[in-house]
Amino acid sequence: MEIFLLNALNGLSWGMLLFLIAVGLTTVFGVMGILNFAHGSLFMLGAYLCMQAMQLFDSFWFGLLVGPPCVVLVGVLVEKYLLKRIYSREIPYQLLLTFAVLLILDDGVRMIWGSGYYVVEPPQLLSGVISIFGQSYPVYRLFLIVIGPLVGFALWSMFHFTRWGKTVRAASFDNIMAEGVGLNVPMIYTGVFALGTWLAAVGGALAAPLQSLNPSMGEKIIIQSFIVVVVGGMGSFPGAFVGALLLGMLESFGTVFAGRMQMALPFVLLALILLFKPTGLFRKGV
Numbered sequence: 001m002e003i004f005l006l007n008a009l010n011g012l013s014w015g016m017l018l019f020l021i022a023v024g025l026t027t028v029f030g031v032m033g034i035l036n037f038a039h040g041s042l043f044m045l046g047a048y049l050c051m052q053a054m055q056l057f058d059s060f061w062f063g064l065l066v067g068p069p070c071v072v073l074v075g076v077l078v079e080k081y082l083l084k085r086i087y088s089r090e091i092p093y094q095l096l097l098t099f100a101v102l103l104i105l106d107d108g109v110r111m112i113w114g115s116g117y118y119v120v121e122p123p124q125l126l127s128g129v130i131s132i133f134g135q136s137y138p139v140y141r142l143f144l145i146v147i148g149p150l151v152g153f154a155l156w157s158m159f160h161f162t163r164w165g166k167t168v169r170a171a172s173f174d175n176i177m178a179e180g181v182g183l184n185v186p187m188i189y190t191g192v193f194a195l196g197t198w199l200a201a202v203g204g205a206l207a208a209p210l211q212s213l214n215p216s217m218g219e220k221i222i223i224q225s226f227i228v229v230v231v232g233g234m235g236s237f238p239g240a241f242v243g244a245l246l247l248g249m250l251e252s253f254g255t256v257f258a259g260r261m262q263m264a265l266p267f268v269l270l271a272l273i274l275l276f277k278p279t280g281l282f283r284k285g286v
Contacts, residue, residue, distance in 0.1 A: 005132065011248040015248020019152060020148060020199055024196035024200050030237070034094055038101035038102045040225070041101065042218075043221050047207055047213050050205035071197055072197045078193075105218075117213065123209075167183055171188045233280025242281055251266070
């Protein structure tokens with residue numbers, strides 16, 4: 001029972017972190033129709049900037065506060081000067097361009113911070129452990145379990161109850177009609193891409209205490225995020241939540257019951273979804 005609970009908590013914590021990253025990816029696709037392969041590098045950049053802030057100011061919270069806005073600036077520049085040119089192009093053009101951005105950002109990180117590994121300690125407030133059924137469990141992982149649903153609820157509320165959220169939903173359903181009634185669709189697109197970038201960067205900053213930082217860390221997370229998005233449904237907000245939970249549980253329990261086969265389980269899940277429900281578990285909609 002104790003082992004089951006601990007693995008369930010591990011799955012929840014990793015799933016909530018995946019949700020924070022994948023929800024930005026699925027929101028950008030749902031509204032703009034852009035498959036942003038560079039999302040993983042924005043995640044990585046958020047982790048590195050958080051680490052740099054900790055080295056300079058000895059504060060994880062300061063890094064979490066100032067790192068993501070700096071990454072958002074990079075994302076807005078990418079959207080304004082690169083992605084705007086391919087909105088009307090097919091998906092392969094989007095993948096090639098955003099993959100090129102991923103490679104550029106990865107090499108930029110190598111130039112600035114090198115190719116070595118960095119370790120970020122959790123903030124002192126969340127650095128301890130608590131006892132659950134006699135087993136020690138990190139407080140930081142419980143923090144991730146709580147913060148994921150809170151961010152998800154805040155995003156859902158924003159999209160459904162604020163004026164900006166309603167204009168975003170209108171643009172996602174029919175951008176031509178939205179532009180016809182006077183909405184500034186290009187500005188909406190920039191705002192949505194900035195939001196997706198912020199979510200990726202926040203995910204990177206929160207992931208920093210869980211894993212070592214290296215310039216290729218974004219490549220693994222973007223594959224997992226794509227699996228979450230496809231499983232949940234391309235452009236589906238609740239789908240990203242359910243897909244992240246499923247993948248988090250597979251990652252956690254797979255290490256116990258599947259051994260080395262654990263690495264293949266997410267791809268098995270992806271194959272099953274593509275075979276039996278190609279549109280994903282949920283329909284498109286933020």
